[in-house]
Amino acid sequence: MDPAGTRQQEAVRQLIVRRGDVTVEVFVQGSGDPVVLLPSLGRGAADFDEVARLIEQAGHLVVRPQPRGFGQSQGPTENLTLHDLASDVAAAVEEAGVRDAIVVGHAFGSQPARMLAHSRPELVRGLVLAAASAGKVPPTLTERPYGRLREEIDGAGNPELSEEERVRCLRAAFFAPGHDPRVWLEGWSWPTHLMQAHARENTPVDEYFPAGGVPILDLQAEHDAVVIPNLYLPLLGADRVTEEVIQGAGHALLPERPAECADAIIRFAASVPPRQS
Numbered sequence: 001m002d003p004a005g006t007r008q009q010e011a012v013r014q015l016i017v018r019r020g021d022v023t024v025e026v027f028v029q030g031s032g033d034p035v036v037l038l039p040s041l042g043r044g045a046a047d048f049d050e051v052a053r054l055i056e057q058a059g060h061l062v063v064r065p066q067p068r069g070f071g072q073s074q075g076p077t078e079n080l081t082l083h084d085l086a087s088d089v090a091a092a093v094e095e096a097g098v099r100d101a102i103v104v105g106h107a108f109g110s111q112p113a114r115m116l117a118h119s120r121p122e123l124v125r126g127l128v129l130a131a132a133s134a135g136k137v138p139p140t141l142t143e144r145p146y147g148r149l150r151e152e153i154d155g156a157g158n159p160e161l162s163e164e165e166r167v168r169c170l171r172a173a174f175f176a177p178g179h180d181p182r183v184w185l186e187g188w189s190w191p192t193h194l195m196q197a198h199a200r201e202n203t204p205v206d207e208y209f210p211a212g213g214v215p216i217l218d219l220q221a222e223h224d225a226v227v228i229p230n231l232y233l234p235l236l237g238a239d240r241v242t243e244e245v246i247q248g249a250g251h252a253l254l255p256e257r258p259a260e261c262a263d264a265i266i267r268f269a270a271s272v273p274p275r276q277s
Contacts, residue, residue, distance in 0.1 A: 010029055010030055010031075010056070011029070012027050012028070012029045013027070013028045013029065014026070014027060014028075015027075015028060015092070015095050015096060016072060017091045017092055017095040019091050021075055021076060022068075022074070022075035022076075022087075022088060022091070023072055023073060023074050023075065024065055024066065024068075024073050024088050024091050024092045024095075025065070025066040025070070025071040025072040025073045026063060026064065026065050026066070026092040026095060026096060027045055027052075027063075027064040027066070028061070028062070028063050028064075028096050029052060029053075029056050029061075029062050030055075030056030030057075030059070030060055030061050030062050031059075031061050032059040032060045032061050033059070033060055033061065033102070033269060033274075034060065034061045034062075034063060034093075034096070034098040034099075034100070034101040034102070035055050035060045035061070035062050035063070035101060035102045035103075035104060035265060035269060036062075036063045036064075036065075036089065036092075036093055036098070036101045036102070036103045036104065036113075037051065037052060037062065037063070037064045037104050037106075037109075038065070038089065038103065038104065038105045038106065038109030038110075038112060038113050039067065039106055039108075039109050040106045040107035040108050040109055040131075041107060041108035041153065041157075041193055041196055041197065042108075042157045042188050042189055042190065042192050042193030042196065043157075043187055043188060043189075043192075044066055044067060044070035044071070044187060044189065044192075045064035045065070045066050045070065045071075046187060047106065047187065047254050047255070048064055048106075048254060050254075050258040050259075050262075051254055051258050051261050051262045051265070052064060054258065054259060054262035054263075054266075055262050055265060055266060058262070058266045060266070060269065061096070061098065063092065063093060063096045063098055063101070065088060065089050065092035065093075067085070067088070067189075067192050067196065068085075068088065068192060068195060069189040069191050069192035069195065070189055070192065073088070075088070077191060077194075077195040079198075079202065080195060080198065080199040080202065081199050081202045081203040082111055082112055082115040082199050082200065082202075082203040082207070082208055083115060083119065083203070083207075084199065085111075085112040085115070085196065085199055086112045086113075086115035086116040086119055086120070086208075087119075088112075089103075089112055089113075089116050090116060090119075090120050090123060093116075093123050094123075098123070099122055099123055100122070100123070100124075100125045100274050100275055101123060101124060101125065102124075102125065102126045102127075102128065102265070102268065102269045102272065103116060103117065103123075103124050103126075103127055103128070104127075104128040104130060104265055105127065105128070105129055105130065105132060106130045106131060106132070106253065106254060107130070107131050107132055107133070107226075107251060107253075108196055108200070109130075109132075110127075110129040110130070110132030110133075111135070111200055111203075111208060113127055113129070113211075114127065114129075114208040114209065114211040114212075115203075115207070115208040117211045117212030117214050118207070118208050118210060118211060118212045121212045121213075121214070122275075124212060124214055125214060125215075125272055125273075125274060125275045126214050126215045126216070126217070126268065126269070126272035127211055127214055127215070127216045127217070128216075128217045128219055128264070128265050128268055129216060129217070129218055129219065129232065130219040130253055130254075130261065131219070131220065131221045131224055131226070131227055131249075131250075131251050131252075131253045132218070132219075132227065133145065133146050133148075133226065133227050133228065134209070134228070134231040134232055134235065135205040135208075135209060136205060136209065136231065136235060137228060137231075138231070141228070145205065146200065148225070148226050148227070148228070149172060149173040149225055149226050151169075152168075152169040152170075152172045152173035153169070153173050153174075153226065154193070154197075155168075155169035156169040156170045156173060156174060156184070156188070157188030157189075157190055157193055158190060159188075159190055163185065166185060167181055167182060167185070170182075170184055170185070170252075172225065173225060173226055173251060174226075174250055174251045174252040175250045175251075175252050175256065176221070176222070176223035176248055176249050176250040176256060177223065179250065179252075179256050181252075183255050184252060184255065209235075210236075211236075213240070214240075215240055215241075215242070215271075215272050216232060216236065216240055216241045216242070217241075217242050217243075217244060217264065217265075217268040218230075218232040218233065218241055218242065218243045218244070219244055219246065219253075219261070219264055219265075220243065220244065220245045220246065221245070221246050221249040221250055221251060221253045221256075221257075222245055222246060222247045222248060222249060223248070223249060223250045224249075224250055224251045224253075225250065225251060226251040227251065230243065242268070244264050246260045246261060246264065247260075
């Protein structure tokens with residue numbers, strides 16, 4: 001790793017993985033200890049462009065699978081579970097020659113990330129759950145898991161809504177006060193959104209909540225209106241979970257504070273020893 005961040009950036013390489021009726025497009029850049037980046041609900045790998053560049057410069061191999069519906073990634077979209085989506089990530093990671101990676105899941109991306117750690121533990125040595133709902137709530141709360149601002153989250157990328165309404169949804173659910181939500185008007189796939197939402201609803205949370213027993217960084221956003229904060233640590237234990245809060249960010253997080261996100265991921269990666277010889 002280059003702690004000074006002076007390493008010259010390499011060209012982003014494209015891999016195409018085909019397994020049965022599924023094709024996964026993967027972007028790979030840099031070299032070194034691997035970091036895998038998984039985007040939020042209905043969004044693609046481009047959300048991590050700046051974060052990926054910064055992580056690469058710090059001396060890491062960065063792997064970004066595109067979800068089905070983005071770029072050349074495609075496959076069945078009906079009646080999927082998080083097992084299917086985690087298998088897509090596993091195919092991408094294996095094609096990139098990666099094992100023992102730090103896997104970063106932003107918001108929805110935390111769910112296939114946790115499933116991957118459960119189902120393919122040899123591929124994952126640690127998880128960064130960025131602006132990520134836990135999927136469970138304390139017994140003192142009556143709200144539904146993954147239920148906060150559901151209308152606004154679903155509306156932000158819905159092409160049938162007016163731009164004005166989508167901006168309202170983005171402002172309410174995703175962005176901290178003073179940040180321009182219009183930067184996220186583009187970059188959505190509504191079919192991907194529906195596919196992923198169904199996969200989550202179709203998968204019992206206990207199948208992925210334990211997340212393979214690996215160390216976790218619960219990377220929170222100061223102004224996150226969606227996530228119930230500070231749940232992973234009491235539910236999974238201080239021996240596994242570290243908490244960090246990114247100031248001045250909302251649920252979108254990545255376009256708001258990319259440098260701070262990258263720094264947190266890099267520090268966490270350095271703190272988790274390899275599990276493979």
